[in-house]
Amino acid sequence: MLRVKTSVELKSKLSNTLRNWLPILHSSLSDLGEAMAPFVEGNPLIEIKSGFEESFEARIPKKIQAGYVQNSHSEAIEALTVQHKSLFDVLEEQLDGSLFPTPISRLVARHVVENLDEGGYYEGDAEAFCQHNSITLEQFEKIRLRFIHIEPIGIGARDVRESFMFQLESAQISDAGYTLASELIGHLEDIGRYRKNPLFDEAMRVIGSFKNPPAIDFNEESAHVVPDLIILNDPEDGIEVKLNDRYYPAITIDNGYGVDHPFVREKIKEAKSLVDALEMRKATLYKVGLMIVEYQYDFFTGGAIRPLTLKTLADEFGHNPSTISRAIANKYIACDRGMYPMKDFFTTAIDEDVSNAAIKDYVAELVKNESHKKPLSDMKLLELIQDKFKITMVRRTIAKYRKQLNIAGSSERKGLYQLGRS
Secondary structure, three states: OHHHHHHHHHHHHHHHHHHHHHHHHHOOOOOHHHHHHHHHOOOOOEEEEOOOOOOHHHHOOHHHHHHHOOOOHHHHHHHOOOOOOOHHHHHHHHHOOOOOOOHHHHHHHHHHHHOEOOOOOEOOOHHHHHHHHOOOHHHHHHHHHHHHHOOOOOOOOOOHHHHHHHHHHOOOOOHHHHHHHHHHHHOHHHHHHHOOOOOHHHHHHHHOOOOOOOOHHHOOOOOOOOOOEEEEEEOOOEEEEEEOHHHOOEEEEOOOOOOOOHHHHHHHHHHHHHHHHHHHHHHHHHHHHHHHHHHOHHHHOOOOOOOOOHHHHHHHHOOOHHHHHHHHOOOEEEEOOEEEEHHHHOOOEOOOOOEHHHHHHHHHHHHHOOOOOOOOOHHHHHHHHHHHHOOOOOHHHHHHHHHHOOOOOHHHHHHHHHHHHO
């Protein structure tokens, strides 16, 4: 009977800890205190002290600070936070891709970028530009509409309706829902009359997720991010994984009530479960960090990131891939090469040896070197990829990768090439 009772108590404790652990695991380090708040409310026996009250230098190892910058305190903080690129920087990186392969297409794209308003809408004088560069308005518009494949999606549109149509092209929605959403976007001032349509909720759910204006994410400065893990690479001591636990909230449990009451016992049990959950978070992330270093050793010694799936880590970890996904969400690693989101060390693999990234790189390389007179079709790209990587794929996957790379179809690329020679 004692054994049964002990087993039930242990199971109950583990259940409470796990219930606390998952939201705490999913939270970023900077939001950890906020994630713990619901477990603290109504418990007078718990006191939590924020982990963000001491100085920066006291919490980040000097080896890592030195690896970034040798100067001031403020520069060190800036170097160890995620460097958010400006909208212009993000767009500039995409203008040199295969989406704008000719001098004329790049000239149009650059004109569009240089004439975006604060919200990301195009407000330039297209007619004057076309006249000055001896191209037709039709040619200009055909190139401008390629911005439908540019991130952030919706950028370069002339108005809200066109921006929403850009975003609709990338949305997850049924064909019938797409048709209705297109009509709704055309009649934004009179959406109410469509409410009885059975697809109305689906269409509005998608439209409601669109960014307006499209550049809204770049209008406000993002908060600084603190790394969960610090990877030290010492020539003598090798690679060391350190948990950045100095930023963790400190939990104090008041055991001095001196009252043997069910309420007090329950609150003490809840408090201990929260402490256990926090320790489980630390242990989980530390182990994930060790595994990342093991699989991505080449990267931390100056090489490239290799294909690694969540399932690979989950199998070794003894957890579901969804748990590993929670563990790396909103988490960052600081090393002597910079600050990286933990998810950057993972790729969705085609098989154990080939990643999506490798396929996409090869597609980009093939298109870059293709004949301008006879661009490669998706079927030809598929054939070349299957031959190189010894894998089986379908044509629509190649088309999806091509769109993600902002690469036009073969017929459109041929037209752009011809336009560039005109």
